[in-house]
Amino acid sequence: xxxxxxxxxxxxxxxxxxxxxxxxxxxxxxxxxxxxxxxxxxxxxxxxxxxxxxxxxxxxxxxxxxxxxxxxxxxxxxxxxxxxxxxxxxxxxxxxxxxxxxxxxxxxxxxxxxxxxxxxxxxxxxxxxxxxxxxxxxxxxxxxxxxxxxxxxxxxxxxxxxxxxxxxxxxxxxxxxxxxxxxxxxxxxxxxxxxxxxxxxxxxxxxxxxxxxxxxxxxxxxxxxxxxxxxxxxxxxxxxxxxxxxxxxxxxxxxxxxxxxxxxxxxxxxxxxxxxxxxxxxxxxxxxxxxxxxxxxxxxxxxxxxxxxxxxxxxxxxxxxxxxxxxxxxxxxxxxxxxxxxxxxxxxxxxxxxxxxxxxxxxxxxxxxxxxxxxxxxxxxxxxxxxxxxxxxxxxxxxxxxxxxxxxxxxxxxxxxxxxxxxxxxxxxxxxxxxxxxxxxxxxxxxxxxxxxxxxxxxxxxxxxxxxxxxxxxxxxxxxxxxxxxxxxxxxxxxxxxxxxxxxxxxxxxxxxxxxxxxxxxxxxxxxxxxxxxxxxxxxxxxxxxxxxxxxxxxxxxxxxxxxxxxxxxxxxxxxxxxxxxxxx
Numbered sequence: 032x033x034x035x036x037x038x039x040x041x042x043x044x045x046x047x048x049x050x051x052x053x054x055x056x057x058x059x060x061x062x063x064x065x066x067x068x069x070x071x072x073x074x075x076x077x078x079x080x081x082x083x084x085x086x087x088x089x090x091x092x093x094x095x096x097x098x099x100x101x102x103x104x105x106x107x108x109x110x111x112x113x114x115x116x117x118x119x120x121x122x123x124x125x126x127x128x129x130x131x132x133x134x135x136x137x138x139x140x141x142x143x144x145x146x147x148x149x150x151x152x153x154x155x156x157x158x159x160x161x162x163x164x165x166x167x168x169x170x171x172x173x174x175x176x177x178x179x180x181x182x183x184x185x186x187x188x189x190x191x192x193x194x195x196x197x198x199x200x201x202x203x204x205x206x207x208x209x210x211x212x213x214x215x216x217x218x219x220x221x222x223x224x225x226x227x228x229x230x231x232x233x234x235x236x237x238x239x240x241x242x243x244x245x246x247x248x249x250x251x252x253x254x255x256x257x258x259x260x261x262x263x264x265x266x267x268x269x270x271x272x273x274x275x276x277x278x279x280x281x282x283x284x285x286x287x288x289x290x291x292x293x294x295x296x297x298x299x300x301x302x303x304x305x306x307x308x309x310x311x312x313x314x315x316x317x318x319x320x321x322x323x324x325x326x327x328x329x330x331x332x333x334x335x336x337x338x339x340x341x342x343x344x345x346x347x348x349x350x351x352x353x354x355x356x357x358x359x360x361x362x363x364x365x366x367x368x369x370x371x372x373x374x375x376x377x378x379x380x381x382x383x384x385x386x387x388x389x390x391x392x393x394x395x396x397x398x399x400x401x402x403x404x405x406x407x408x409x410x411x412x413x414x415x416x417x418x419x420x421x422x423x424x425x426x427x428x429x430x431x432x433x434x435x436x437x438x439x440x441x442x443x444x445x446x447x448x449x450x451x452x453x454x455x456x457x458x459x460x461x462x463x464x465x466x467x468x469x470x471x472x473x474x475x476x477x478x479x480x481x482x483x484x485x486x487x488x489x490x491x492x493x494x495x496x497x498x499x500x501x502x503x504x505x506x507x508x509x510x511x512x513x514x515x516x517x518x519x520x521x522x523x524x525x526x527x528x529x530x531x532x533x534x535x536x537x538x539x540x541x542x543x544x545x546x547x548x549x550x551x552x553x554x555x556x557x558x559x560x561x562x563x564x565x566x567x568x569x570x571x572x573x574x575x576x577x578x579x580x581x582x583x584x585x586x587x588x589x590x591x592x593x594x595x596x597x598x599x600x601x602x603x604x605x606x607x608x609x610x611x612x613x614x615x616x
Contacts, residue, residue: 032143034116034264034278035362038094040142041118041258045092048134050120053093053565057314058114059323059501067323068098068311072119073255078582079123080198080236080253081471086545086567089125094118094260096310096363100326103333106303107296109272113330114307115261122254128203129170131233131254135205136174139231143267147175149208151220151227155190155201156183160246161238164189164201171203182219191234191255198236198249205231207266228266231258274299279306281358282351291342298341301351304334308377309355313369315500317604318380322503324604331380332387332423340427345381349374384423391422395432402438412444419445420452471584474506477592477614480541480573480585481531484595485511485610486557487577488530492523498557500607508598508613515608519600527610531595538590539574546570548580556580 042052056075058068069075072095079085095117105111122131139145152171157163168181183189192199206220206227214224236253238246261273270276274283279302286298308330311323318328338345352374360367398414410433418424426445433440482502489497493515500512519527546554548568556570558580571585572578586592593616603609 032264032267034260034276037143037263037267038116038118038260038362041138042092042094044138044142045090045120045134048090050090050092051087051565053087053091055093055095058096058098058311059315067100067326069095070097070099071095072097072117072257073121075582076121076123076255077471078584080121080255081584082251083582083584085123086569087565089123090121091123092118092120096314098307098311098326103326103329107300109274112261112273112303112307114303114310115259118258118260120254120256124251124253127237127252127254128166128235129173131235131256132167132170132203133174135231135233135256136171136176139205140175143263145207145267149210150176151180151182151206151208152176153182153184153189153204153206153220155203156185158185161201164203164235167201167203167235182221184221188221191232191236192240196240196242198238198253199240199246200234200236200238202232202234204229204233209266228262230263230266232256272299274302278359279303281354282306285351285354286341286343289341289343289347292340294337294341297337300337301334301341304330304337305351305355305377306359308334309352309366309373310363312373312376313363313365317376317607319604321603328380331377332384335381335384336423336425336428345385348377348381352377387423391418391424392432394418394422395424395429399433399436399438408437409439409441412441412446412448415440415442415445416448416452419449472506474614475504476584477586478504478509480589481509481592481595481612481614482511483571483573483577483579483581483585484531484534484589484592485509485527485612486513486579487573488527488534489513489515491530492526493519500603508611511610511612512603512607513610514606516606518602519608524597524600528595528597534574534576535589535592535595537574538588539576541585541587541589542572543585544570544572551580554578 046052056069060066060069060074066074072093073080076091085091097115097117098113100113102111103113106113139150140147154167155161155164163183171181172178189202189204190199191202204220207230209226209228211226213226214222218224218226220227220229234255236255237249239249240246261276261278264276264278265273268276273279282302282305283298286301290298308327311327316323316327318324318331320328335345352370356366356370366373395418398410402410410429415426415429418429419426426440426442430440430442482499482504486499496514498514500514502512503510545567548564548566551568551570554570556578558564564580568580569582570578571581573589593614595612596615597610597612599611601609
């Protein structure tokens with residue numbers, strides 16, 4: 032069964048069970064302070080999981096494009112992916128455990144034809160905070176899973192929360208038995224020997240964890256599920272890795288044809304990072320030195336390093352992009368629409384990186400000569416890491432150059448520094464997500480509302496062609512990216528600031544209206560990524576100065592915002608400027 036068939040079966044199954052299909056949100060989140068990219072299907076639904084009414088009702092389903100950056104360096108093995116697609120269904124205060132579990136069982140066994148004996152499940156074992164989830168276990172028994180294939184684990188395995196506080200609850204996970212031999216008599220789903228592969232996760236949000244670590248029952252109980260499409264496709268096709276499925280095979284085959292040195296790891300890295308980069312660019316991403324732009328740059332440059340490792344001419348990038356577009360356009364029509372922009376962006380970045388590599392080689396020569404003058408036969412790991420971190424110079428290239436000159440590199444020190452770098456990157460990523468569901472505070476709601484006023488003010492001062500390109504909000508400040516071809520003058524910044532403050536002083540009401548998407552657009556409402564919105568949308572109006580499609584939440588009156596102050600205005604990427612501002616109360 033092909034990936035697109037699995038996706039369509041999923042969406043149609045849940046549609047038949049009363050769910051409305053909503054569009055995938057773009058990879059670049061709109062007004063979400065928690066992450067650089069959309070990392071899960073629940074992320075765009077945060078306001079509705081917290082109680083906001085969704086225009087499409089209480090039962091929703093979709094496929095969601097996702098990027099996770101924690102394991103970029105692991106891509107190249109047989110399972111890690113940066114970009115993946117997550118299928119999900121949600122109950123926003125409607126059905127709960129029994130119906131959710133029965134639908135999951137029916138979809139797996141009846142729609143995907145997975146034999147019931149290949150399915151094992153896990154439930155929450157209970158602790159001092161919350162009781163053992165016997166309800167889910169009984170639901171599984173009723174559905175058709177025998178007791179001997181139902182396992183209980185603690186919070187590390189069967190509990191879900193976004194961040195350190197907020198809505199949370201036990202989850203139940205489904206595992207597919209690959210048929211591989213058990214590693215021991217005690218082999219079970221918690222084992223990582225490869226016999227059991229997790230395929231689906233149903234989260235039952237029935238608790239709220241406060242800042243003191245106390246749990247209380249939620250008034251609105253939600254169900255949030257996630258099924259990884261690439262993994263399910265691999266398993267149903269009996270393949271060893273996602274790279275053996277139709278999602279990657281055409282590009283993998285072309286790389287095998289073009290390579291002069293055989294390296295399966297490098298082929299996987301090129302295929303995966305190419306697909307991830309193309310998806311990010313298609314959703315509006317551009318390479319830069321900060322945040323998501325830096326992640327995109329890193330993906331493209333790592334891909335180019337491995338093309339070099341395979342000794343494939345970099346001019347073949349255009350062909351590889353075309354193969355990917357043609358292969359994936361049925362699943363992602365936006366790739367066809369943005370084909371030329373994708374090519375231009377990746378090839379421009381490739382040209383920059385080729386120059387960077389040349390600079391790195393010069394820097395290496397300088398450092399090597401210094402080491403020789405000091406009588407050393409080894410280049411310090413710190414220098415190897417600096418070449419990698421600053422110039423994108425791969426340690427294996429540094430090693431080869433050193434050996435050509437009768438020297439070695441301190442790989443141990445490099446690995447230690449690299450490990451520290453990874454840990455910082457991971458903790459930074461985790462910090463980004465720390466807010467998650469819990470970060471809808473009074474402060475972030477004020478900043479979220481202020482982005483609407485800033486957007487409106489920029490249109491007045493700079494021109495109607497100014498459009499929002501992204502934002503990032505914390506409890507202490509806002510950051511707003513917008514299309515603009517010039518650095519703002521001091522006069523323009525002051526005019527924007529004054530206008531926002533004038534609207535705040537005017538005590539403008541903030542109103543919420545639901546309407547058809549086409550009517551919202553006709554009324555002049557602005558939004559990013561119009562295709563991401565369902566047929567019925569929520570429009571927030573601030574007096575008569577701002578009207579935008581948005582999920583919320585917002586304040587009810589601009590008088591709640593305080594004084595608006597621009598702290599900095601700078602370039603974000605080509606044709607995009609960035610404003611950092613605060614609200615002073």
